[in-house]
Amino acid sequence: MFSVSCAPDVVPVAVTHQTTPALWPIRALSRSVTSRGGRDGDVSRWGVGKKKKKKKKSRSRSSSIIREAEHNVEPSCCSIRSNMLSMSDFVSGGSYEQCRETADWLLSNTQVRPTVGIVCGSGLGGLAEMIKDPEIFKYSDIPNFPRSTVHGHAGRLVFGTLKGKPCVCMQGRFHLYEGYPIQKITLPMRVFKLLGVETMIMTNAAGGLNQDYKVGDVMIIKDHINMPGFAGVNPLAGPNDDRFGVRFPCMSDAYDRELRQLAHDVASELGYSHFLREGVYCVLGGPSFETIAECRMLNRLGADAVGMSTVHEVIVARHAGMRCFALSLISNRAVMDYDSQEKANHEEVLETGRQRAEQLEKLVSTVVSRLEHNNNNF
Ligand SMILES: O=P(O)(O)O[C@@H]1C[C@H](O)[C@@H](CO)O1
Numbered sequence: 001m002f003s004v005s006c007a008p009d010v011v012p013v014a015v016t017h018q019t020t021p022a023l024w025p026i027r028a029l030s031r032s033v034t035s036r037g038g039r040d041g042d043v044s045r046w047g048v049g050k051k052k053k054k055k056k057k058s059r060s061r062s063s064s065i066i067r068e069a070e071h072n073v074e075p076s077c078c079s080i081r082s083n084m085l086s087m088s089d090f091v092s093g094g095s096y097e098q099c100r101e102t103a104d105w106l107l108s109n110t111q112v113r114p115t116v117g118i119v120c121g122s123g124l125g126g127l128a129e130m131i132k133d134p135e136i137f138k139y140s141d142i143p144n145f146p147r148s149t150v151h152g153h154a155g156r157l158v159f160g161t162l163k164g165k166p167c168v169c170m171q172g173r174f175h176l177y178e179g180y181p182i183q184k185i186t187l188p189m190r191v192f193k194l195l196g197v198e199t200m201i202m203t204n205a206a207g208g209l210n211q212d213y214k215v216g217d218v219m220i221i222k223d224h225i226n227m228p229g230f231a232g233v234n235p236l237a238g239p240n241d242d243r244f245g246v247r248f249p250c251m252s253d254a255y256d257r258e259l260r261q262l263a264h265d266v267a268s269e270l271g272y273s274h275f276l277r278e279g280v281y282c283v284l285g286g287p288s289f290e291t292i293a294e295c296r297m298l299n300r301l302g303a304d305a306v307g308m309s310t311v312h313e314v315i316v317a318r319h320a321g322m323r324c325f326a327l328s329l330i331s332n333r334a335v336m337d338y339d340s341q342e343k344a345n346h347e348e349v350l351e352t353g354r355q356r357a358e359q360l361e362k363l364v365s366t367v368v369s370r371l372e373h374n375n376n377n378f
């Protein structure tokens with residue numbers, strides 16, 4: 001059991017619900033320790049703005065707070081005082097218990113024991129169709145899973161084999177802009193870890209900032225810029241759970257060097273090298289696309305492509321010790337010129353995905369087919 005008193009001192013005044021979900025509970029607790037809500041991150045249930053009801057709840061909830069505190073890991077970022085809180089007070093999705101429950105449910109409903117996890121980006125869900133002997137679960141049927149709300153993200157978890165390798169594939173991912181807490185959108189990574197996944201492969205659609213890039217290029221991500229992270233929006237914010245990983249994970253090796261090299265080799269064999277790139281992906285919160293000034297700024301900061309996903313998944317996957325490999329399909333050119341008539345739009349993003357899907361799927365599946373061979377090196 002532990003207690004914290006950090007909330008009034010550490011929460012920045014300007015922080016909003018949207019930008020730092022991990023801090024919602026802390027802010028709510030700064031008013032009343034017992035204004036906490038459920039585990040699912042529903043902001044309305046954190047009691048923000050419901051001052052009248054708070055006092056009544058405080059007595060009836062104290063026993064459940066103590067019960068939940070059995071699973072606590074002490075938050076090394078907070079000072080200790082007198083109010084007892086549990087991990088679930090901070091983690092609005094993605095707690096060990098939640099992930100364990102989801103993983104156990106999946107393990108009891110499928111015979112597949114995946115070592116490879118795949119996340120399909122916007123319009124790139126066709127990869128899941130390559131999976132042999134598929135066992136498919138709708139996200140809405142999986143305990144603790146969020147729902148997909150974006151066109152081009154089917155919302156299905158597919159188990160089976162890809163080129164003989166047992167794998168699990170997210171046909172559709174979750175994004176910050178959908179309104180989920182950041183821990184909730186990355187919950188599948190922790191579930192995959194508990195399922196036995198060792199290697200994560202992510203795809204996304206992204207806007208090309210690098211002026212040499214063309215629509216339809218595929219960029220191997222070699223590094224990222226976590227823009228929301230600069231404002232404290234990081235999926236690992238909050239108490240660290242040592243069962244998943246260390247408090248301060250290294251990110252300078254986030255994108256596995258050997259897997260990147262393998263992808264170059266495979267692309268060369270397949271005759272894809274002319275559209276294969278390697279570069280830096282910058283994540284923003286979305287859902288609005290960037291202004292011209294923002295694109296210019298990101299480009300000058302060293303980003304080659306800009307998108308709204310992947311980075312949070314990679315941070316959580318790396319924290320849990322999984323290898324990561326990620327590809328961006330350059331679905332549109334980021335507009336950098338005030339005279340340009342181009343306008344970023346989701347339909348173009350999906351259309352580019354349709355046009356490049358087959359090659360992207362071939363590239364990923366061939367990389368997967370070589371993983372065992374490469375595994376000897378890891
Ligand atoms: O899931 P990804 O990153 O592929 O989706 C991108 C970002 C937005 O969700 C959407 C914009 O068209 O595509």
Ligand SMILES: Nc1nc2[nH]cnc2c(=O)[nH]1
Pocket residue numbers: 205206207208284286288289290306307308331332333334344349
């Ligand atoms: N932020 C962002 N995400 C994208 N996803 C696909 N294209 C884009 C883009 O231009 N900007």
